Amino acid sequence: MAEARRMRVVYLTREYPPNVYGGAGVHVEHLARHVAELAEVEVRCFDARRDQVGPPRVRGVPWDDPAFDDRSDPAVDALKAMLAGSRAAAIPADADVVHAHTWYAHWAGILCKLAYGLPLVVTVHSLEPQRPWKRTRLGRGYDVSSWIERRALELADRVIAVSEHDRRDILRLFDVAPERLRVLPNGVDTRRYRPIDPAPALARHGIAADRPFVLCLGRLTRQKGLAHFLRAVGRTAPAIQAVLCAAGSESPEVEAEVAREVEALRRDGRTVVWIREMLSRDEAIELYSGAAAFCCPSIYEPFGIINLEAMACETPVVASAVGGIKDVVVDGETGTLVPFEPAAADDPQPADPQAFAGALARAIDALVADPRAARELGRRGRRRAEREFGWESVARRTVELYRELNGGTATQEKQ
Numbered sequence: 001m002a003e004a005r006r007m008r009v010v011y012l013t014r015e016y017p018p019n020v021y022g023g024a025g026v027h028v029e030h031l032a033r034h035v036a037e038l039a040e041v042e043v044r045c046f047d048a049r050r051d052q053v054g055p056p057r058v059r060g061v062p063w064d065d066p067a068f069d070d071r072s073d074p075a076v077d078a079l080k081a082m083l084a085g086s087r088a089a090a091i092p093a094d095a096d097v098v099h100a101h102t103w104y105a106h107w108a109g110i111l112c113k114l115a116y117g118l119p120l121v122v123t124v125h126s127l128e129p130q131r132p133w134k135r136t137r138l139g140r141g142y143d144v145s146s147w148i149e150r151r152a153l154e155l156a157d158r159v160i161a162v163s164e165h166d167r168r169d170i171l172r173l174f175d176v177a178p179e180r181l182r183v184l185p186n187g188v189d190t191r192r193y194r195p196i197d198p199a200p201a202l203a204r205h206g207i208a209a210d211r212p213f214v215l216c217l218g219r220l221t222r223q224k225g226l227a228h229f230l231r232a233v234g235r236t237a238p239a240i241q242a243v244l245c246a247a248g249s250e251s252p253e254v255e256a257e258v259a260r261e262v263e264a265l266r267r268d269g270r271t272v273v274w275i276r277e278m279l280s281r282d283e284a285i286e287l288y289s290g291a292a293a294f295c296c297p298s299i300y301e302p303f304g305i306i307n308l309e310a311m312a313c314e315t316p317v318v319a320s321a322v323g324g325i326k327d328v329v330v331d332g333e334t335g336t337l338v339p340f341e342p343a344a345a346d347d348p349q350p351a352d353p354q355a356f357a358g359a360l361a362r363a364i365d366a367l368v369a370d371p372r373a374a375r376e377l378g379r380r381g382r383r384r385a386e387r388e389f390g391w392e393s394v395a396r397r398t399v400e401l402y403r404e405l406n407g408g409t410a411t412q413e414k415q
Contacts, residue, residue: 006038006039006040007038007039007040007096007097007399007402007403007406008039008040008041008042008094008095008096008097009035009039009040009041009042009095009096009097009098009099009402010041010042010043010044010093010095010097010098010099010112011028011031011032011041011042011043011044011056011098011099011100011101012044012085012088012098012099012100012101012105012106012108012109012112013025013028013043013044013045013046013100013101013102013104013105014045014046014063014081014084014101014102014104014105015028015045015046016028016029016043016045016047016050016058017029019045019047021219021248021278022125022219022248023125023186023303023304023305023306024101024102024125026186026305027101027123027125027162027186027187027305028043028101030187030189030391031187031391031394031395031398032056033056033391034391034392034394034395035056035395035398035399036054036055036056037395038395038396038399039399039402040055041054041055041056041057042054042056042057042058042059042095043056043057043058043059044059044060044061044088044091044108045058045059045060045061046060046061046062046063046081046084046088046104046105047060047061047063048060048061048062048063059091061084061087061088061091062084062087063080063084064080065080065083067083068080073139074137074138074139074140074141075138075139075140075141075144076141077138077141078138078141078142078144078145078148079141079144081103081104081105081107081145081148082107082144082148084104084108085104085105085106085107085108085109085111086107086108086111088105088108089107089108089111089112089115093112093116093118095118096118096119096402096405096406097118097119097120097121097402097405097406098112098113098118098119098120098121099120099121099122099123099402100120100121100122100123100152101122101123101125102125102126103128103145103146103148103149103152106122106148106149106151106152107148107152109122109152109156110148110151110152110155113155113156113157119157119158119402119405119406120152120155120156120157120158121156121157121158121159121160121401121402121405122152122153122156122158122159122160123159123160123162123184124153124159124160124161124162124166124170124302125162125302125303126223126300126302127149127166127169127170127173127302128142128145128146128149129146129173130169130173130300130348131222131223131300132347133222133223134250136251136253137250137251150174153170153174153176154174154175154176156176156180157180157405158180158181158182158401158404158405159176159180159181159182160181160182160183160184160398160401161181161182161183161184161302162183162184162185162186162302162303162324163183163185163302163303163323163324163326163327163328164183164324164327165302165323165324165326165327166183166302166303166323166324167181167183169302182401184394184397184398184401185303185324185327185328185388185389185394186303186305186308186389186394187308187389187390187391187393187394187395188305188308188309188311188312188385188389188390188391189312189391190312190382190385190386190390192281192285193285193288193309193312193313193385194285194312194313194314194382195289195313195314195382196285196286196289196313197286197289198286198287198289198290198291199286199290200286201283201286201287201290202286202290204283205243205273205275206273207241207243207273207290208241208271209290211239211240211241211271212239212240212241212292212368213240213241213242213243213273213290213291213292214233214236214240214241214242214243214291214292214293214294214295214318214364214368215243215245215287215288215291215293215294215295215310215315216229216242216243216244216245216246216294216295216296216297217244217245217246217279217284217287217294217306218245218246218296218298218306219246219247219248219250220246220247220248220249220250220254220255220258221248221250221254222250222254222299222349223298223299223300223301224246224297224298225297225298225299225320226244226246226258226297227257227258227261228297228299228350228353228356228357228360229242229244229295229297229360230242230244230258230261230262230265230272231261231353231354231357232295232297232357232358232360232361232364233265233270233272233361233364234264234265234268234270234357234361235357235358235361236361236364236365236368237365237368237369238269238270240292240364240365240368241271241272241273242265242270242271242272242273243272243273243275243287243291244258244262244272244273244274244275245275245279245284245287246258246274246275246276247275247276247277247278248278258274262274284309285309285313288309288310288313288315289313289314289315291310291315292367292368292371292374293315293316293317293318293335293364293367293368293374294306294307294310294315294316294317294318294335295317295318295319295360295364296317296318296319296320296325297319297320297356297360298319298320298322298323298325299320299322299340299342299348299349299350300322300323300348301320301322301323301324301325302323302324303323303324303325303327303328304319304323304324304325304328304329307319307325307328307329307335308328308385308389310381311328311329311334311335311378311381311382311384311385312381312382312385312386313378313382314375314378314379314381314382315378315381316334316335316336316367316374316377316378316381317329317334317335317336317381318335318336318338318360318363318364318367319335319336319337319338320337320338320340320356320360321337321338321339321340322340322348325337328389329381330380330384333377333380333384334377334380334381334384335367335377335381336363336366336367338356338359338360338363339359340356341356
């Protein structure tokens with residue numbers, strides 16, 4: 001009798017714990033772990049220090065290379081991604097499907113599909129055409145990243161969008177047939193992300209426990225809108241503290257802009273705590289749990305997993321009404337969505353930055369002024385996170401998509 005075996009999946013990603021700097025790394029970590037309960041999983045990441053048996057099995061390939069030691073041009077990151085991707089694809093892929101995450105790993109996915117004939121799944125965590133400001137940092141490397149992304153999406157057997165807005169953008173910007181496109185949201189580990197005692201993090205970072213604070217957490221990039229958050233803080237009630245967790249600078253210009261806004265607020269007597277290192281997950285949960293409100297002022301966001309993390313910690317959310325955030329935060333039920341009008345189709349900055357900052361400030365003030373209503377929003381947010389965004393459900397639906405590419409069977413037979 002033929003011996004049945006479980007499906008085999010290879011994940012391709014630049015970031016994987018402990019080296020995580022964005023939502024994509026969080027997504028791959030949890031997806032791989034939960035899919036590993038249903039299939040054999042191997043993660044290939046761009047970190048040569050990683051090699052563990054698992055499950056899931058994790059194999060690292062080098063990101064840095066001596067060929068780039070004396071290179072300072074902005075295209076280097078794109079070239080590093082292609083070299084690391086080639087190394088990841090060079091490892092024989094004994095798999096039923098390969099699944100690539102972000103443009104950094106898409107080149108590896110392209111090679112695995114072409115060299116081994118394997119079905120390719122690509123998850124879109126953001127889209128290069130929606131982030132034109134990246135050219136400032138990547139230079140001509142932005143042309144490389146955009147080319148890789150387009151080739152991967154248009155070659156893939158299935159493309160996963162993390163929100164309905166993401167799906168519409170993909171159909172508008174790329175030659176992807178609707179039948180190859182699926183919407184599978186990010187998830188959140190509600191067993192770990194839950195309300196806990198915030199006191200350790202407050203003491204560690206000098207945050208006054210007897211005054212409310214609004215929390216903003218995100219990378220130092222244009223996309224995250226951190227300067228808009230700080231301008232909003234200057235318009236909120238004076239007793240409100242601002243806690244900004246922001247590291248991983250996209251460019252010196254972005255970091256300098258945020259630093260100017262922080263210093264201006266402090267000169268005006270406002271309390272701003274800027275945490276400039278990457279937080280551990282436990283620290284982030286403590287801060288989510290202690291915040292009177294969480295603010296996500298992003299100008300572009302395919303999903304916005306940080307809002308889901310805040311909701312799981314029963315923290316009400318104030319967020320810009322852009323992209324996939326509208327699929328996560330329910331206005332008036334789990335928080336407040338602030339209208340956002342872009343300057344132009346090719347310029348996602350707010351058309352009226354002062355009006356946007358003012359609207360964020362009013363929403364924050366309203367939550368802080370009515371703690372009872374805020375607590376109810378937080379409880380509803382937790383229930384929504386549990387009901388709609390559990391990783392078990394996301395993993396199960398993802399494996400069903402893999403099976404669809406392999407003839408619809410739960411197992412393959414080994415002759």
